[in-house]
Amino acid sequence: MYTGIGASAGIGIGSVIIVKEPSLAYDNTTISDVVAEKERYNKALEECVAKTQAMAEDMKTRVGEKEAEILEGHVLLLTDPEMSSQIETNIDNKMCAEAAVEQVCDMYAQMFASIDDEMFQQRATDVGDIKTRLLKVLLQVEDLDLATVPEGTVLVAEDLTPSMTASINPANVVGFLTEIGGKTSHSAILARALEIPAVLSIDGIVSKLENGQLVILDGSTGEVYESPDEALLNEYTAKRAAYLEEKAALQAFVGKPSATADGNVVELCANIGKPEDALKVVECDGEGVGLFRTEFLFMDRPQVPTEDEQFEAYKKVVETLEGKPVIIRTLDIGGDKEIPYLGLEKEDNPFLGFRAIRLCLQRDDLYRPQLKALLRASAYGELKIMVPMISFVDEFRAVKALLAEIMAELDAEGTPYNKDIKVGIMVETPAASLMADVFAKEVDFFSIGTNDLTQYTMAVDRGNPDVAYLYSTYNPAVLRSIERVIKAAKAEGTMVGMCGEAAADPLLTPLLLSFGLDEFSVSATSILATRKVISLWTMEEANAVAEKAMSMTTEAEVQAYLKSVAK
Ligand code: PEP
Ligand code: MG
Numbered sequence: 001m002y003t004g005i006g007a008s009a010g011i012g013i014g015s016v017i018i019v020k021e022p023s024l025a026y027d028n029t030t031i032s033d034v035v036a037e038k039e040r041y042n043k044a045l046e047e048c049v050a051k052t053q054a055m056a057e058d059m060k061t062r063v064g065e066k067e068a069e070i071l072e073g074h075v076l077l078l079t080d081p082e083m084s085s086q087i088e089t090n091i092d093n094k095m096c097a098e099a100a101v102e103q104v105c106d107m108y109a110q111m112f113a114s115i116d117d118e119m120f121q122q123r124a125t126d127v128g129d130i131k132t133r134l135l136k137v138l139l140q141v142e143d144l145d146l147a148t149v150p151e152g153t154v155l156v157a158e159d160l161t162p163s164m165t166a167s168i169n170p171a172n173v174v175g176f177l178t179e180i181g182g183k184t185s186h187s188a189i190l191a192r193a194l195e196i197p198a199v200l201s202i203d204g205i206v207s208k209l210e211n212g213q214l215v216i217l218d219g220s221t222g223e224v225y226e227s228p229d230e231a232l233l234n235e236y237t238a239k240r241a242a243y244l245e246e247k248a249a250l251q252a253f254v255g256k257p258s259a260t261a262d263g264n265v266v267e268l269c270a271n272i273g274k275p276e277d278a279l280k281v282v283e284c285d286g287e288g289v290g291l292f293r294t295e296f297l298f299m300d301r302p303q304v305p306t307e308d309e310q311f312e313a314y315k316k317v318v319e320t321l322e323g324k325p326v327i328i329r330t331l332d333i334g335g336d337k338e339i340p341y342l343g344l345e346k347e348d349n350p351f352l353g354f355r356a357i358r359l360c361l362q363r364d365d366l367y368r369p370q371l372k373a374l375l376r377a378s379a380y381g382e383l384k385i386m387v388p389m390i391s392f393v394d395e396f397r398a399v400k401a402l403l404a405e406i407m408a409e410l411d412a413e414g415t416p417y418n419k420d421i422k423v424g425i426m427v428e429t430p431a432a433s434l435m436a437d438v439f440a441k442e443v444d445f446f447s448i449g450t451n452d453l454t455q456y457t458m459a460v461d462r463g464n465p466d467v468a469y470l471y472s473t474y475n476p477a478v479l480r481s482i483e484r485v486i487k488a489a490k491a492e493g494t495m496v497g498m499c500g501e502a503a504a505d506p507l508l509t510p511l512l513l514s515f516g517l518d519e520f521s522v523s524a525t526s527i528l529a530t531r532k533v534i535s536l537w538t539m540e541e542a543n544a545v546a547e548k549a550m551s552m553t554t555e556a557e558v559q560a561y562l563k564s565v566a567k
Contacts, residue, residue, distance in 0.1 A: 158179045268519075
């Protein structure tokens, strides 16, 4: 068995086709006619741009707008004047067009790849894809055509580039296996959009498998089996049927309210990281956005997005949600989220350091434009502002004071915004949880960030595998903290949601319902499954489970009990 990153759920059973790019070798000659060579490069560039635009159009109609944006991003990179002028300078220096393109693309790819962040790693793959396409045009090498692979094919490649994926017929491809890529890489996004199971980042898989070999892949667990015996094949054939049946059954929950079996209605929203994700929330029948992590807007680029760029991004989300609530969280960087161009100093304890609101309150240059962009966008829908990593009341008061100043500026300019905008906090530090009764009187809403609340309550680094056994929301200490926050909010009539991963954990659903959670915010793809689990419980049953679970002493006891009563 091989394991990788399960990046697109589902089970694929089929025959391997190894995708190998044709050779792009060329004679690296010194050229004499610079003008002719530049003309050759510019013609190739034009052809490449046209091809990429056509692929983007095709992708838009066959898959979706969001997926087409990946290829539209390639067009922008191809037509980037800086990159083109560097290539032309290379040709001026007598390099042949192929070498000129390769040198510049490799330089950009290396620059992006050196930044330890998945988004920038993805940019490196994009530049690599563009280089290959430009070289193919220059060398007149035919593009790989994956449109004609036979039914039941599992494609195996070093990486699945957007240009390869563009030609795939999803009716014939039952799985993807690659050597590189993570959960948020473009190949993962495309696989999920095409609903093709995928396992990525499997070491050396291209050389381990052979054309025609039968494989099973599980896109949820990241497991891959080669040449399975009959017993395994039967097991996974049944698993695949059960998965598909469950997926189809979830469609019955589209358009239904999110309510318990006895009619207690809650709100079911989604977490997003990019403006384009908002469409998926609507498609998956989300009732709003419970968390927009804005730091991704800042990570996916080489410099701070301007106020106008941010305004456009926030406006796009609220407009897409058409009046449904959208909670946008202000910048949460530091900790594990680094932004290289901000040049922040390395800290010994980044999770306990200069992070999120602590940093924003010291960086007016970053925070003020973000708040202004948020206020401006509030004129276009139901936008709420959420402040992360709050640990004492003065931080929240400082944000309110800054907002009041910006509102006065907007009034003076005559710029519209929602004067009654709701401003809330993430409850994710033990300090905020312990003071929840005080905060509940000051803020418009809470959203419990269990990812961090678990880390800080248990004093356990959420990314450190050596102490991962402590990182569990089933710990009675964490559960008590959650219960306390929800009850403190209820006592004041303050809306309380949850946007940490625990909101989507079916084992915890009865507890959260019983505590009185108003809003669950989960990934878009978990919306229907969460709605289903909520619908399976009555409040009486949920209360009984909560009472028993909360009387237990250890994490293991709680977990075993919740598993035993799960529906
Ligand atoms: C959390 O801490 O639970 C949360 C939702 O925020 P993030 O995972 O972005 O820190
Ligand atoms: Mg957090």
